[in-house]
Amino acid sequence: MKVVIIEDEGIATRRLKKIIHEIDPQINIIAEIDSVEEGLKWFRKYSTTQIDLVFSDIHLSDGLAFEIFEDTHIAIPVIFTTAYDVYALRAFKLNGVDYLLKPIQKADLEKAIAKLQQTKKMYSHQQLSDIQTLISQFSNQASKNQSFISYQKDRIIPLEAGNIAYFFIENLIVYAVTGTQKYVLEENMEDIEKRLSDTMFFRANRQFIIQRKYVVSAELYFNNRLLVHLNVTTPEPVIISREKSAAFKNWLAGF
Numbered sequence: 001m002k003v004v005i006i007e008d009e010g011i012a013t014r015r016l017k018k019i020i021h022e023i024d025p026q027i028n029i030i031a032e033i034d035s036v037e038e039g040l041k042w043f044r045k046y047s048t049t050q051i052d053l054v055f056s057d058i059h060l061s062d063g064l065a066f067e068i069f070e071d072t073h074i075a076i077p078v079i080f081t082t083a084y085d086v087y088a089l090r091a092f093k094l095n096g097v098d099y100l101l102k103p104i105q106k107a108d109l110e111k112a113i114a115k116l117q118q119t120k121k122m123y124s125h126q127q128l129s130d131i132q133t134l135i136s137q138f139s140n141q142a143s144k145n146q147s148f149i150s151y152q153k154d155r156i157i158p159l160e161a162g163n164i165a166y167f168f169i170e171n172l173i174v175y176a177v178t179g180t181q182k183y184v185l186e187e188n189m190e191d192i193e194k195r196l197s198d199t200m201f202f203r204a205n206r207q208f209i210i211q212r213k214y215v216v217s218a219e220l221y222f223n224n225r226l227l228v229h230l231n232v233t234t235p236e237p238v239i240i241s242r243e244k245s246a247a248f249k250n251w252l253a254g255f
Contacts, residue, residue, distance in 0.1 A: 150183035166234065215228060215252065
C-alpha cells in the first residue's frame, strides 16, 4: 500500500509513521507534506502516481487541508487526523474513509485501515445519517465547547480555541492571546481549562494554559523545571514545574 502523509507537526508525523509501520511494515510512505501550498504542488505534479491512501491533518500552518482536495479533485481515500471534530461532516464529503482525533491511537488507526481494505470502495458518498453517528461517537472524546467571547466596549468578539496560542492571568484579569492580539475574558482559568481539549491545551502553571501547536521547544530550567518557548511573545516566561514535567512531555509527544 502506498500512502501520503499531510501533517505540519514533526512530532505528530513521526508518531503516525511509527504506528503505521507497527500495523504493517510493508506500507510505503511515498510523501510527507506539511502545508497546503506544498500539497497543491505535489498532487498536481504527481497526479498520475498511484496512491492507495492519504493520512491528512486538517489544520495546517497555512490553512485547511480541505483546500488541497477541493482544488485538485483527488479521488483517493483519506483518513483525516485532527484535534477537532467540528470538521467531520466536511471531511466526509472529500473521500473521507475515517476521522481520527489526536492523539491517534494504534487500535483506532488499525480499524480505519482495515475498513478501507475490507470494503475497497470510496466513502465520499456516505449517508448523512452514518456520518452523524460517527460524529456523535467522537463528540464524547473531544467536542467540548471551545468557543469564547471577549467584550470590548460595544463589541462582542467570538474567539475559536484553535486560534488561541495561550491563556494567561495577570492582576486577576484573564486574557486569551491570538498571535499579536490579546482579549479580555470574563471566565476564570479553571472554567476555561475544563472546556478545552486536553490534547490541544496544557495547564502549564497557575498563570498559563498553552496550545500545543504554538510550542517551539522546551529546555531544562532551574530546579529541574522546564522553560517552554512559544512562537508568540508571552508577558513572562512559561515555566513547567518539576512535578508536571513528565505530564507535559507526554502531552507534547501526543500520549
